[in-house]
Amino acid sequence: MKLRDPRRRPVVSTLAVLAALLLIGLAAVLAQHAASERGWTGADSWLRAALAVLDDPRPSVWVLTGGIAAALLGLWFLVAAFLPARRSHLPVDGIGDLWVSPRAVEALASDAAERTPGVLHAASEMRRRRLKVKALLAPEHEAAVADILEAVGARLHGIAEVEIVVQAKEANR
Amino acid sequence: MTTPKADRPATAVIGLLLLAAGAAVVDWRWDLAGMWTRLDTGEVDAAVDAGWFPWVALAAAVALSAFALWWLLARLPRRADGRVALASSGSDRIDLDARSIVPRLRDDLERSAPVDRVTSRRSELRGGQLVQLRANVDPRADAASLVNAAGSLTEAVRTAFPDGEITVRVLVDEPRRERARRTPRVH
The missing domain is CATH 3.30.70.1350 (Cation efflux protein, cytoplasmic domain)
Structure with a gap:
């Protein structure tokens, strides 16, 4: 049976909480109107106050600001509703059902690069299938670039099929 | 947290309604489609003044808050039952x-x-x-x-x-x- 890939939580899941709270707010306005009209509370209806505003020839600054905010929020909701959940880990070939996060691959690559002779510091960044290793080399160790490529490739062999790019900078004496 | 199945359709519908409300206010201010000038607020006021309206508003408030609460609670994690039935022979069964x-x-x-x-x-x-x-x-x-x-x-x-x-x-x-x-x- 095919299992679903591990995925991040979709954006819509967070926005849905906001949408549910908005619904509760609307329900509160409707309930207050009913309570006010039936005389259960002495306060004036909020809904009537809002409807009275509709007779204005032009909306006030507050209504306009609220309207534009509502339109932007609605657009965000609509886009998020169709955004798929992103995959959180990369699959690894083998008999085990193993998945590795891109951050873990970066950490392994940085460690492999830092252990190469002549490298003072290394940091990695993964974008899609491209791993960029930025290394700070000790003076007169330009040849370490090839060693970094080899070390990172050997360390990641078997878990991540990525294109490795090394960007090296020589430290000042 | 789990992601309820209602998230996508319900968020899309609420998004559309918010977008429509925002567009109506923009049209009111700049009169782009002339929708607002044709709006007759008299009919809206008549509906709100009708005797049945407070009851309908109350029913809608109850229905909306029930749906919103269910929607919020549906994302709380639930404990999966741990029992798994192993292959059994004859009348014996092992969980x-x-x-x-x-x-x-x-x-x-x-x-x-x-x-x-x-x-x-x-x-x-x-x-x-x-x-x-x-x-x-x-x-x-x-x-x-x-x-x-x-x-x-x-x-x-x-x-x-x-x-x-x-x-x-x-x-x-x-x-x-x-x-x-x-x-x-x-x-």
């Missing part, structure tokens, strides 16, 4: 509680793979349970040891449960922050 083997799987992974802080999550899968182990990698780890550890764990589970009652999946995350490391790193 296994998957919860009993999860700590063992966590220990096995922590011992055999260069990882630490293994956590687990169980979820129901058609006819069985999926045990998802999640761990932080040791930055000194090499790929082969991770692959071998996950492979031997899967193999052991597959041997113990040949009919796939329990399936194991391993997720490897970035190392924990240096500050949280228990032993100092020595270069």
Whole structure:
């Protein structure tokens, strides 16, 4: 049976909480109107106050600001509703059902690069299938670039099929 | 947290309504489509003044808040039942509680793979349970040891449960922050 890939939580899941709270707010306005009209509370209806505003020839600054905010929020909701959940880990070939996060691959690559002779510091960044290793080399160790490529490739062999790019900078004496 | 199935359709509908309300206000201000000038507020006021309106508003308030509360509560995590029926012979039947083997799987992974802080999550899968182990990698780890550890764990589970009652999946995350490391790193 095919299992679903591990995925991040979709954006819509967070926005849905906001949408549910908005619904509760609307329900509160409707309930207050009913309570006010039936005389259960002495306060004036909020809904009537809002409807009275509709007779204005032009909306006030507050209504306009609220309207534009509502339109932007609605657009965000609509886009998020169709955004798929992103995959959180990369699959690894083998008999085990193993998945590795891109951050873990970066950490392994940085460690492999830092252990190469002549490298003072290394940091990695993964974008899609491209791993960029930025290394700070000790003076007169330009040849370490090839060693970094080899070390990172050997360390990641078997878990991540990525294109490795090394960007090296020589430290000042 | 789980993601309820209602999230996408309900958020899309609410998004459309918000967008329509916002567009109406913009049209009111700049008179782009002339919609607002044709709006007769008299009919709206007549409906609100009608005797039935407060009851309809009350019913709508109850229905909306019930849906919103269900929607909020549906995302709270639920504990999956741990029982798994093993293959039975004749009238005998054996149920296994998957919860009993999860700590063992966590220990096995922590011992055999260069990882630490293994956590687990169980979820129901058609006819069985999926045990998802999640761990932080040791930055000194090499790929082969991770692959071998996950492979031997899967193999052991597959041997113990040949009919796939329990399936194991391993997720490897970035190392924990240096500050949280228990032993100092020595270069």
